[in-house]
Amino acid sequence: MSIRAVAAVDLGATSGRVMIGRIGEGRLELELVSRFPNGPVEREDGLHWDFGALYEHVVAGLAEAVRREPEIESIGIDSWAVDYGLLRGGELLAEPFHYRDARSERGVAEVHAIVPFTELYQRNGLQFLPFNTLYQYRVDGRIADADTTLLIPDLIAFLLTGTPVAERTNASTTGLLEVASSEWDLDLAERLGIPAGILPPLVDPGTVVGTLRPALAERIGKDLPVIAVGSHDTASAVVAVPLTNSNSAYISCGTWGLVGLELAQPRVTDAAREANFTHELGVDGRFRFLHNVTGLWLLSESVRAWEAEDGASIDLPELLAEASAVRGEIPLFDANDPSLSAPGDMPARIAALLGEDAPASRAAFARSIVESIAAAFADAVQAASALSGREIDSVHLVGGGSLNRLLCQATADRTGLPVLAGPVEATALGNVLVQARALGAAPATLEELRALVAATHEPVRYEPRG
Numbered sequence: 001m002s003i004r005a006v007a008a009v010d011l012g013a014t015s016g017r018v019m020i021g022r023i024g025e026g027r028l029e030l031e032l033v034s035r036f037p038n039g040p041v042e043r044e045d046g047l048h049w050d051f052g053a054l055y056e057h058v059v060a061g062l063a064e065a066v067r068r069e070p071e072i073e074s075i076g077i078d079s080w081a082v083d084y085g086l087l088r089g090g091e092l093l094a095e096p097f098h099y100r101d102a103r104s105e106r107g108v109a110e111v112h113a114i115v116p117f118t119e120l121y122q123r124n125g126l127q128f129l130p131f132n133t134l135y136q137y138r139v140d141g142r143i144a145d146a147d148t149t150l151l152i153p154d155l156i157a158f159l160l161t162g163t164p165v166a167e168r169t170n171a172s173t174t175g176l177l178e179v180a181s182s183e184w185d186l187d188l189a190e191r192l193g194i195p196a197g198i199l200p201p202l203v204d205p206g207t208v209v210g211t212l213r214p215a216l217a218e219r220i221g222k223d224l225p226v227i228a229v230g231s232h233d234t235a236s237a238v239v240a241v242p243l244t245n246s247n248s249a250y251i252s253c254g255t256w257g258l259v260g261l262e263l264a265q266p267r268v269t270d271a272a273r274e275a276n277f278t279h280e281l282g283v284d285g286r287f288r289f290l291h292n293v294t295g296l297w298l299l300s301e302s303v304r305a306w307e308a309e310d311g312a313s314i315d316l317p318e319l320l321a322e323a324s325a326v327r328g329e330i331p332l333f334d335a336n337d338p339s340l341s342a343p344g345d346m347p348a349r350i351a352a353l354l355g356e357d358a359p360a361s362r363a364a365f366a367r368s369i370v371e372s373i374a375a376a377f378a379d380a381v382q383a384a385s386a387l388s389g390r391e392i393d394s395v396h397l398v399g400g401g402s403l404n405r406l407l408c409q410a411t412a413d414r415t416g417l418p419v420l421a422g423p424v425e426a427t428a429l430g431n432v433l434v435q436a437r438a439l440g441a442a443p444a445t446l447e448e449l450r451a452l453v454a455a456t457h458e459p460v461r462y463e464p465r466g
């Protein structure tokens, strides 16, 4: 067996990266090619993504990847969920909105007036998040002008190849996919005034979307196929959680903390709806039965506010080390409070929730944030266990949060379970694995793929302290 190489584009809400993945001879490795900042940009009509800049970074990163590794055989793209571009005649009609834009609130009220949430949940199995795509579509004035809608990774794949598709794991976050059939719910779309004709054909992870348009093949330096991966970043991350049995919960922790279990069959029950547990589609038709907890967004936005105040950058590891040394009662707040969703002065908004308990020092403040996130993680792990009837005996924590030792230990302490931390780049690894499998360069089952992750990226273990 030889070593095979692919390129993974992984776009998160706070940063994006292009990586080379190498697999074979028992190895699974990533090489970082480029990393670029991402985030909300304020425009006249609300919060958007700077999609033009993002796309340029992707193409430049791919060109650099091929320059470094001419043996690259394919490209896979994943990103955060729910956001989309509208196109007409192959042209983007407007810059995509950011899911944190306030316009979707109106969409929620309008959608629920037509289809009550209990019915929606029965149809799509999705937890309520005010930015689920269907709420955004409902208030998007340009939708009537569009002939196609594409979620962010599909939009990039389209710009690269010219083929419009909807990859299924991410399509499941729109709210327009039936949980029972994993097909578009055209009846629901029609009732909500969303033209069914703009929804592109669904494809499963592992499908070749197309090959690079000639101009892009020239710029990138090679004629390559784009392979659909679990294009929802969380779907790719879950592929690379080194789960060894079904009694482990997972937390994919970056901007968000996605806390839950993998299920073979959906559990669309009243209790799951009331606990706001979702059924996002996973790779190979699995269900990601999970709950969104506001994750490192609380910390990164606080740091951003403090840096603006100081006019200087903050050393995060140093701040976290000081936070670990804080002693005494740590005040907690609800990490999922809706007031913390929009960008802005995060410390002031958290202080408003904490009232007179709000800590005075930044270190104590950071500690409150981390402990509050961990407390919300623990509640969600417990809910996942109760709703599924599974005894949970360990928690895998992957993504950027796995490097945060304070968070990992606090999660172990508050769940009372061992936390197995890492890999930090689970999303990119899942992206690489699904491409490699499609190329015949990786084993067939998710269990075998995860065993390869476990063998090549040994997790760091945190035992709960009494």
Ligand code: LRH
Binding pocket: 012, 013, 079, 080, 081, 082, 099, 232, 233, 234, 254, 255, 256, 258, 292
């Ligand atoms: C994480 C994520 C999450 C979604 C949110 C919009 O990056 O994809 O799974 O709920 O972003």
